[in-house]
Amino acid sequence: MTFEELKSLLLANNIELKEVANALNYNIQSISNNWKNNKPIPQKAELLFTSYINLEIEKRKNLDLQQQLEQYKKGSNLSDYLSTKALNIAQEKCTKNNLTIEEYLSSLVMAKI
Numbered sequence: 480m481t482f483e484e485l486k487s488l489l490l491a492n493n494i495e496l497k498e499v500a501n502a503l504n505y506n507i508q509s510i511s512n513n514w515k516n517n518k519p520i521p522q523k524a525e526l527l528f529t530s531y532i533n534l535e536i537e538k539r540k541n542l543d544l545q546q547q548l549e550q551y552k553k554g555s556n557l558s559d560y561l562s563t564k565a566l567n568i569a570q571e572k573c574t575k576n577n578l579t580i581e582e583y584l585s586s587l588v589m590a591k592i
Contacts, residue, residue, distance in 0.1 A: 480525045481514075482514035482515060482520055485514075485520060485525070485528055488532060492535065492536060494532060496510070499528060499531050503528070503531060505524075
């Protein structure tokens with residue numbers, strides 16, 4: 480992998496080079512100076528950087544799953560207070576408008592006030 484390929488991989492995953500370099504104890508200026516030509520980067524560095532990128536991707540997936548689980552828990556708590564039909568309508572509107580159930584229900588309450 481060349482430095483340009485590494486930068487493209489980081490860009491594709493919305494990760495800053497500075498963030499990875501700091502996490503892996505690399506100096507950003509040394510990286511730029513040593514890897515700026517189109518030769519392959521050291522194999523150890525490639526392994527470290529790709530492992531870090533994969534870890535960040537997994538962290539993001541985990542965060543997304545945690546948020547979905549919390550949303551589900553909140554929805555199941557709301558089912559104690561709302562009818563099934565009202566809850567289905569609220570979930571439909573939330574999905575359509577990219578809102579949480581709390582945001583949607585709060586907007587309904589605020590509209591009535």
